[in-house]
Amino acid sequence: MPVPGDINLVKTKTSLTPELVAFMGQLRLASFVGIGVVLVVGFLIGVSFLFLTNERNSLAETKKQLLVAIAADAKKEGLFISLKDRVPVVDRAIQNEKPWGQILDMVGNVILPPKLVSLAVDDHQVVSLSVKAGSVEEVAGWINSIIDLVAKKRVRSSQLVSLQLTKEGSMLVSFSFIPN
Amino acid sequence: MFRQYQGFIVPIGILMLCVIVIIFGIIPGARQTYALFSQISDARQEVSDLRAKVTLLGSLDEATLFSQLSLLSSAIPVDKSVPTILSTIDGVGAATDTIFSSLQLTSPGSIATEAAKRQTTEEAALGSYLLPFTLTMEGNYQQLRNTLASLTSSRRLLRIKNFSISFANSGVGRSIMSMDTFYAPLPKSLISGTKKLVPLTQKEDAILTQVSSLPLLSRGVAPVGVVSVPRIDPFSP
Numbered sequence: 547m548p549v550p551g552d553i554n555l556v557k558t559k560t561s562l563t564p565e566l567v568a569f570m571g572q573l574r575l576a577s578f579v580g581i582g583v584v585l586v587v588g589f590l591i592g593v594s595f596l597f598l599t600n601e602r603n604s605l606a607e608t609k610k611q612l613l614v615a616i617a618a619d620a621k622k623e624g625l626f627i628s629l630k631d632r633v634p635v636v637d638r639a640i641q642n643e644k645p646w647g648q649i650l651d652m653v654g655n656v657i658l659p660p661k662l663v664s665l666a667v668d669d670h671q672v673v674s675l676s677v678k679a680g681s682v683e684e685v686a687g688w689i690n691s692i693i694d695l696v697a698k699k700r701v702r703s704s705q706l707v708s709l710q711l712t713k714e715g716s717m718l719v720s721f722s723f724i725p726n
Numbered sequence: 727m728f729r730q731y732q733g734f735i736v737p738i739g740i741l742m743l744c745v746i747v748i749i750f751g752i753i754p755g756a757r758q759t760y761a762l763f764s765q766i767s768d769a770r771q772e773v774s775d776l777r778a779k780v781t782l783l784g785s786l787d788e789a790t791l792f793s794q795l796s797l798l799s800s801a802i803p804v805d806k807s808v809p810t811i812l813s814t815i816d817g818v819g820a821a822t823d824t825i826f827s828s829l830q831l832t833s834p835g836s837i838a839t840e841a842a843k844r845q846t847t848e849e850a851a852l853g854s855y856l857l858p859f860t861l862t863m864e865g866n867y868q869q870l871r872n873t874l875a876s877l878t879s880s881r882r883l884l885r886i887k888n889f890s891i892s893f894a895n896s897g898v899g900r901s902i903m904s905m906d907t908f909y910a911p912l913p914k915s916l917i918s919g920t921k922k923l924v925p926l927t928q929k930e931d932a933i934l935t936q937v938s939s940l941p942l943l944s945r946g947v948a949p950v951g952v953v954s955v956p957r958i959d960p961f962s963p
Contacts, residue, residue, distance in 0.1 A: 666891070
């Protein structure tokens, strides 16, 4: 109820549209939520940072202790590293060996001296044989033996390199193959 | 007008402050925390590896390691070890009754290990240096066969690169062999620091067993077991 003498011609409050009033309310709410989120996230980050810093320091201390323990076993470590380093080197060298004894056994089963004149193995593991034959049948026998070795997959790339008839009537024959 | 909108000032101010705090406080803080988290993950892995290393080193016996390394060094010495080549060939000759008529070291160079010698492609693939030599021997077919088998199965590893045998009418053969022997210096760094150490695998154990089963044909010369004990500080007394 208006009281006498309380008359003011200037409006004490300006009127806002209902949309602006609603927007202001939403803005207020957003500012409260914003403050809340910033505080909570900031707190979580701060606590995590402190916890992780502590964890890092603890790990650094543990690492230091472990390194001291390892340094005490430096001699063993050196021996072990040398051993680990040398094993594959020895393995590769062993793998690089060829069983020449077995290959000579194989050749010996086919031809032996004095029919076998020479035997050579080159850098590419190609075995070359020079043999002296008294007859064509003998040569055919050796060729069959080598074909048999190829069939058994004991040798590959077998070749008759040369066949030469000498003045004495004997034959000089050269074979080559690669042992598997 | 100002009075009309003054209700907006406080929430907008708060929101702007929030944005500033997020940009200059929360984002850098989160980044730092994430970086710290990554550091810790690496550090945890490192500590775990170091723990495994301490356990592994604790489980190893120094005398066993020394004998295993000596065993491998008798197969591939740490230097050229010419005496063991000669004694192995001598041992093979005695075992197979073959006569070795000549031995020629192709490029012996320094008697011990040459410092910073460049490896060839083949040497790099093998992981060891090669010392080539030529060996000439005489014997019948069986003797030569046994010699070839012994040379390639002796503890001191030798490799026959190529060879030729020519037989006389009497059946006696003369063989010329181009051979290589291996040597590999110890690794330069014998301290792995924080690197992980992996125990010997079954395959590696099998190789050690295989090497120990190879006959040591060296005669008169002790097997190469000269393995220097590593020191952390080379200037320490």
